[in-house]
Amino acid sequence: MFELKIKDISKQDLWQKANIILPKFDIEKIKNATYTNPVWVHFGAGNIFRGYIAAIVQDLIERGELDRGVIAAELFDYEIIDRIYKPYDNLCLVVTSDAKGNLEKRVIASITEGLKCDKSFEGDWKRLCRIFESSTLELVTFTITEKGYNLFDLKGDYLPTVKEDIENGPQSPKSSMGKVAALAYVRYKSGKKPIAYVSLDNCSKNGEKLQSSIVQIAKEWAKRGFVEEDFVKYLNDNSLVSFPWSMIDKIVPRPSERIKELLEKDGLENMNIICTSKNTYIAPFVNTEKAQYLVIEDSFPNGRPPLERAGVFMTDRKTVEDSERMKVQTCLNPLHTALAIFGCLLGYKTIYEEVKDEHLKRLIEKIGYDEGLKVVVDPKIINPREYIREVIEERFPNPYIPDTPQRIATDTSQKMPIRFGETIKAYLESPDLDVKSLRYIPLVIAGWLRYLMCIDDEGRAFEPSPDPLILELKKHLEGIELGKEYEDLEERLRPILTNEVIFRVDLFEVGLSQRVVEYFKEMIQGIGAVRKTLQKHVN
Numbered sequence: 001m002f003e004l005k006i007k008d009i010s011k012q013d014l015w016q017k018a019n020i021i022l023p024k025f026d027i028e029k030i031k032n033a034t035y036t037n038p039v040w041v042h043f044g045a046g047n048i049f050r051g052y053i054a055a056i057v058q059d060l061i062e063r064g065e066l067d068r069g070v071i072a073a074e075l076f077d078y079e080i081i082d083r084i085y086k087p088y089d090n091l092c093l094v095v096t097s098d099a100k101g102n103l104e105k106r107v108i109a110s111i112t113e114g115l116k117c118d119k120s121f122e123g124d125w126k127r128l129c130r131i132f133e134s135s136t137l138e139l140v141t142f143t144i145t146e147k148g149y150n151l152f153d154l155k156g157d158y159l160p161t162v163k164e165d166i167e168n169g170p171q172s173p174k175s176s177m178g179k180v181a182a183l184a185y186v187r188y189k190s191g192k193k194p195i196a197y198v199s200l201d202n203c204s205k206n207g208e209k210l211q212s213s214i215v216q217i218a219k220e221w222a223k224r225g226f227v228e229e230d231f232v233k234y235l236n237d238n239s240l241v242s243f244p245w246s247m248i249d250k251i252v253p254r255p256s257e258r259i260k261e262l263l264e265k266d267g268l269e270n271m272n273i274i275c276t277s278k279n280t281y282i283a284p285f286v287n288t289e290k291a292q293y294l295v296i297e298d299s300f301p302n303g304r305p306p307l308e309r310a311g312v313f314m315t316d317r318k319t320v321e322d323s324e325r326m327k328v329q330t331c332l333n334p335l336h337t338a339l340a341i342f343g344c345l346l347g348y349k350t351i352y353e354e355v356k357d358e359h360l361k362r363l364i365e366k367i368g369y370d371e372g373l374k375v376v377v378d379p380k381i382i383n384p385r386e387y388i389r390e391v392i393e394e395r396f397p398n399p400y401i402p403d404t405p406q407r408i409a410t411d412t413s414q415k416m417p418i419r420f421g422e423t424i425k426a427y428l429e430s431p432d433l434d435v436k437s438l439r440y441i442p443l444v445i446a447g448w449l450r451y452l453m454c455i456d457d458e459g460r461a462f463e464p465s466p467d468p469l470i471l472e473l474k475k476h477l478e479g480i481e482l483g484k485e486y487e488d489l490e491e492r493l494r495p496i497l498t499n500e501v502i503f504r505v506d507l508f509e510v511g512l513s514q515r516v517v518e519y520f521k522e523m524i525q526g527i528g529a530v531r532k533t534l535q536k537h538v539n
């Protein structure tokens, strides 16, 4: 038996026997060099960071392209550091599976520190301040989920912790963006040192989102005299501080029991998966797929590691935006959402099982190749057709990626505009395309209405995934029963189908509502009607 700890790394024969690849560098040397001359800090110590970003850093070190590691800082869920970083000496075991189920197991040792970013952890906060004063610091990356950047609640008022931070100044911030702004101020005070703040979160125009949150807090502080006006100028001066945009793509689901068992069979001890009190599912290992795409706007005022040597596309903002639109609007996420909706209706529990279903596979092929590709903006660095092929033939069917339709169905109301609305709009705006020729996107929208009834195709009730609009949306479907005829369906569904926040357009106005309602009518004919409708229209 052996453990994922520095003390056991020297037991090379045990790791070799278990087919686990060890780091090919002097861990202690990299750690010391990073401590004195830090180059890279990452906020958000969760799964994608450990499984993707830290692995990029390790690749660069192993290729001799970088002589320092990355420092992880956690803004929100400190249990991650206490229970998953410290006990394993910041090491992580990344298990990558390809489409054939071949596993690569690799120890990642490029994370040199795990710090809790809050003033209540005095030592860690002081250390972060020293790091932000360092002239060697080149980039700060983030994977803190989209909500991590929010300053406002749904009513447009400041969130309580943000409000407190604004009133109290940069001395003891509590909100995530307040802490980052305070550390940016530390850097400013140390001599206006240059830096790049790079959001790697899965949202459109992520760099803009990060910049606007930090600048907003800085402005409020300047108004109250806590900081100089010049600090706001510094944050807006692209030659000193940049907020590059990025597109990130790699499916990193929650840790899987199956992988845990495999590792335990290898003789590894303490591979337990935990769920923290803040609901982060995390383990000493990360399970992920082989496919990965990272596209970053190349704007780094203090220099940067040669990320391109580790397969990262370094490019201009337009290419980042086109890549992001290709992935989120046409080639991956709309297909994912279609599988999520029909998966919940047809009783599926995993995405990979769904892709074996001939009707569902055909549906996502139609959405991707037929309807999506007609309007996709080709980012040039990734071929959209080949990208869809990889998604459908290799990535979604991967049985070692235990992703679920229920996870992807989370927040569908928020995802509709970007995943389907943009394509509908592009058809409307194109002189060569007829929006009424769309068949499969309306089928997914009808499927979603059917999903909102919260009754599956067997007639069983199911619990819908969390969604901020679920209660409001469900109300419009109340009273509709399987097997009954309704004359006023169009009117009943009108409030949803005309909602431009959900679909980017009014589906009545653009002439798509009739088709959606027709499909929906077919899907409520009785038990098995969803399957029948799907079968009829995809064939």
Ligand SMILES: NC(=O)C1=CN([C@@H]2O[C@H](COP(=O)(O)OP(=O)(O)OC[C@H]3O[C@@H](n4cnc5c(N)ncnc54)[C@H](O)[C@@H]3O)[C@@H](O)[C@H]2O)C=CC1
Pocket: 043, 044, 045, 046, 047, 048, 049, 074, 075, 076, 077, 080, 143, 144, 145, 146, 147, 148, 149, 176, 200, 201, 202, 203, 248, 249, 250, 251, 252, 253, 280, 281, 282
């Ligand atoms: N897991 C995936 O497949 C992919 C994830 N991403 C991006 O990375 C984000 C994180 O994903 P994972 O690391 O896999 O999730 P995770 O659940 O393992 O970790 C989430 C991280 O975000 C932090 N966080 C959550 N709420 C926060 C808040 N309000 N303020 C500051 N930090 C907060 C958590 O403390 C944790 O460090 C996703 O939301 C997405 O934007 C991007 C591509 C793929």
Ligand SMILES: O=P(O)(O)OC[C@H]1O[C@](O)(CO)[C@@H](O)[C@@H]1O
Pocket: 202, 248, 249, 250, 251, 252, 253, 333, 336, 407, 408, 410
């Ligand atoms: O539908 P969601 O919740 O954005 O999840 C999409 C999944 O696909 C991805 O976009 C793939 O990169 C990941 O973010 C995630 O695993």
